[in-house]
Amino acid sequence: MVREIAIEMRGITKRFPRVVANDNVDFGVYKGEIHALVGENGAGKSTLMKILYGLYQKDSGQIFIRGREMDISSPSVAISQGIGMVHQHFMLIPPLTVAENVVLGQEPRKGKIFNDTKKAIQDVERLSKKYGLKVDAQAKVQDLSVGLEQRVEIIKVLYRGAEILILDEPTAVLTPQEVEELFNIMRSLKEEGKTIIFITHKLKEVMEISDWVTVMRDGKVAGIVETKKTTKEELAKMMVGREVLLRVEKNPPQIRGVVLEVKDLEAVNDRGLSALRGVSFKIRAGEILGIAGVEGNGQTELIEALTGLRRLIRGKVTLWGKDITNASARKILESRIAHIPEDRHKRGLILDYSVENNLILGSHYRPPMTKGPRLNFKKISENALELIKRFDIRPADKEIQVNSLSGGNQQKTIVARELSRHPQLLIASQPTRGVDIGAIEFIHRKILEERDKGEAVLLVSAELSEVMSLSDRILVMYEGKIVGEVEPKKTSESDLGLMMAGAKSSDQVIRQSGDREFPDTPIS
Template sequence: MPEIALEMKNITKRFPLVVANDKVSFTVYKGEIHALVGENGAGKSTLMSILYGLYQADSGKIFINGEKVSIANPNVAINLKIGMVHQHFMLVPPLTVTENIILGMEPKKNNIFIDMENATKRVEELSKSMGFKIDSKAKIENISVGIQQRVEIIKVLYRGAEILVMDEPTAVLTPQEVEDLFEILRSLKKQGKTIIFITHKLNEVKALSDRVTVMRRGKVVGVKDTKDTNQEEIASLMVGRKVIFDIEKKPHSPGKTALKVEKLKALSNKGLPAVKNISFEIKEGEILGFAGVEGNGQTELVEVITGLRPASSGKIFLYDHDITNYSPRSIREDKIAHIPEDRKQRGIISNYTVAENLILGSHYRSPFNKGLALNFTAINNHANNLIKDFDIRPSDKDNFLKSLSGGNQQKVIVARELYGEPKLLIAAQPTRGLDVGSIEFVHQQILNERDKGKAILLISADLEEILSLSDRIAVIYEGEIVDVLDPKKTDENEIGLLMTGSTANKKLSKAK
């Protein structure tokens, strides 16, 4: 029997509207990588917040190395050698790597001055022991996300952590960076550290973890040895029913050219070139997927096509009709639908009701607007119909959007955008942050539109999504399309390399 590093017994945490943790018992062995999986709202984060002292459990006990502890705040957790790497990094951009790592635990000289020499030495020792190549004097703002994550890991180790909690660490990484991270975690495991790995990506569970705990609706629904289980089993535990993984896709039968983009250029918010000479076409009944690391011009490209950002040069045609630099309203009237990547900021008005959100963009037109006043009969009927068709929950048109789950907010957007038979659908990060059930739903909707003969521009950071949905894949890097691939003849590895600009490697992998 392996030694137990952490045991949480019968943890219950209630919020007024929901029992976030319902008698959750969670055991982690010393030196293992333990995956904690579940849909959004399943209670994983609450459980980890209780472990890290951000919340207090209503009832239940926590044991570290067999000793009962009470964790009142994160400082107690740190003293108990628990470290947490948050999904959103807690780093100060203008400070150097070393300064960030020692922040709050600075070694002192004469009790007054920071002993930078000593600090640098310790940081370098730590990163060396991990096999990291990090310039300890580099500023955080100048290093990549992948390296920043390593800094976070060193920061936790610097504080002497024995139990590391990684909160969805791969969400922001490229496939290569994910591989590197896994190597790091495995070597930490070799050093005897215990790792709790929160995720909802099942392939990662399989690739990395020793054991897995699955949560659903605040309860633990299964604890498995990873080698004795498979993705299908974990997924059905998470969702509570069978999940269809393989997307069934009808054969690709492209029609006329729907969208044509010619030598498009646009600037970023900072005034730097973001879209550099991009040309492509999308035909009816075709999904063109854009793969790329975020921040390589995808956002700007979509904004230019939808009229939210001016093109500095180049042309955009919708069925031979030049729509370059049209206003967002006239582009909508030309039947381009847009599922925006920034759901909370762009896609919804969280203080508007479901009904009000469902008319955004067509609110000024008949039947929703008659003369001067809004036509509430039409608005309410429209809302009730879409709520039923798209199974938006809770099914009350008068709920504020902010009270809906992420998945249901996205359903509202999808319902609104697909209404009125768009000619072109632009879907940017359509399933980001959604749970398995909602992802399935959104994918199905996108494929339905394709099969109805609509042209679809899909942008996603999730390569699996790009590979399974697209008919063609364009890889975008630093504002340019570096290659267009056939999804049947490529894999995550090749795309991943292209995404990071490794064109030399691309030839290698092709030769292979």
């Protein structure tokens, strides 16, 4: 059987001022397949797809759509050729309904002036039914969950007649259950003959859903393989260019006394709504305590409250028995609590500062970094050189502005600074978000090292596999409360996923899981 080729890109090259984002890239997709495009951040996969969608113009190369060479000068050309893209960041208008969002810009008309709302709703319902998307056409987008918003984006693309769908890291924002549902939708789209390009860096998902995989590294194609003939390990090696340890190897914890104890914490979020509703737990020296939960269930507020960035309305926080409730951020730092914040651009870094200046944030006001009121530039420079070397921050230039580093190196800068405080408690929130595999491996190793040195670690992550593989104990947070505690070895990801969605308590999970043994979970 000769299979029809949906897209072929030949010899695509795209240069940016300082990098070659795509270097003579060949990329092809058969009609009706799910084709995964994987690679680390900065490998050039998004650039390639933006060229296909007309957002960027290639410097050289050819694009064929269904065998015909096309010049895709803008997204509207791409759309007219049946190419649709679902972006990582949704482009929806919250106060409008699903149907209104879908037809926006292409509203069906009644006569010349009036919109035909009824037809819009019918169209959306028809599409929703056909592909099993289950979206209420008349609901307002602001009332939808992230997973449903994503489906609205998919309907939007289908409404515009897309035959080829580009999904840009669609699972990054979803819970495990939502990911499963998305995959079902993708399968039904495939059955209807649609072609899907699935951009991701999660190898587990690649193995589960795709037919073919193109791996990119450093702007080039590192390999094109059929999914069933490859393994995760092989893909990871292609992505990184060397052997990667996908499993986190750890020794049994050497647990000692209670480092941090929190009792009945209550706090509100930025909008003044209750975010923490009586949170209590203990962390002991030498263990990693993971907190799992769908984002927005109070984890951010919990971390901020523990690090002096948010006031607690009620409750008590003690460090080695000493009361540090509502202590200032500086006091917290001085108590040797280190904090890798969830949003490195908002909290973790001053992007316009150099690497060396970022490496002293928090210790900038006292010796050895100061001499009287003056900054001690010699010490600052020594500190930077040492940390850059120890944490392999690249490029190894202490004076370069942090905003010109890659995400992975920015994160390493933060990790370097926080661990250089010699903490007794490390609070790590989404420590590997948006970071490439090589850096993930590195950061995980560093966190484990801290634990083995006898520190207490509090780990918050939306990556279930990360929480599962690193933690010694896991607390599940739901709607501002701890709804259960589980042992990672005796719980499956799907059970944990259900608890995160508020559907199950830990008792049920434990009862159902019985004494099933689960191997260490891979990170991707």
